[in-house]
Amino acid sequence: MEFHFKGGKISLQKELNSLDSFVFDFCSLLDKENIKYVIVSGYVAILFGRSRSSEDIDLIVERISKERFRKLWEVLVKNFECLNTTNAVEAYAEYLLNGVAVRFARMGEFIPNMEFKFPKGELDQWTLQNRQYVEVLERTLPISRMELQITFKLFLGSEKDIEDARFLYRLFRENLDSELFEGFLHKLKIGEKAGYLS
């Protein structure tokens, strides 16, 4: 695997799989509407070659106004459908503002789907403010900082999550900000799980 890790940006060339194309197609619409977001899910491990798929991709999206959401909705529903509701106002007021994600899939499909949600707590806000970027085939995807991606997977703690954490650590351990990484291990109180990384 050839990648360049510099200044918070990772450059990677790869042949896109169907999940990559789904993510890029959806995120390009957010980019066109100047919506700030970050990808935080296991998809990050898949983007970098993990041999598994995922039925959902987690997005934290900046808390936008109802008007901006309605405008975004009109753009999204030309190519994607919301699996929770067909009503933009309901999606915004009943779901997103109540901390519940709405999911979008390609028309007529159910999986994979994008899990679209507003930031819930301070860590979500930090994640959104401290994005890391992956450049793939002249497109850019914002992902959560690798130091958080790995440690949060350990925090979640399922076997799949720990496998993702170990996989990403194995690929990027030489590129991590050690102070930040250790800080997350300490603050998430998962020091004992660090043994799973090597």
Next chain:
Amino acid sequence: MRAPDINLEELKRFKEENFRERLAFLDKYADWLKRTPNSQWSKQQKNFLK
């Protein structure tokens, strides 16, 4: 039919051993990825995810 006796401690140990084996194999996979050209591994991934 009655269910057989189950040694839960033994099962937990087997589960942990199996998990550790998967992690070890995952290391081999990550190492293979690191030394394999992007065009090659991403083509395999694309075929796998079809």
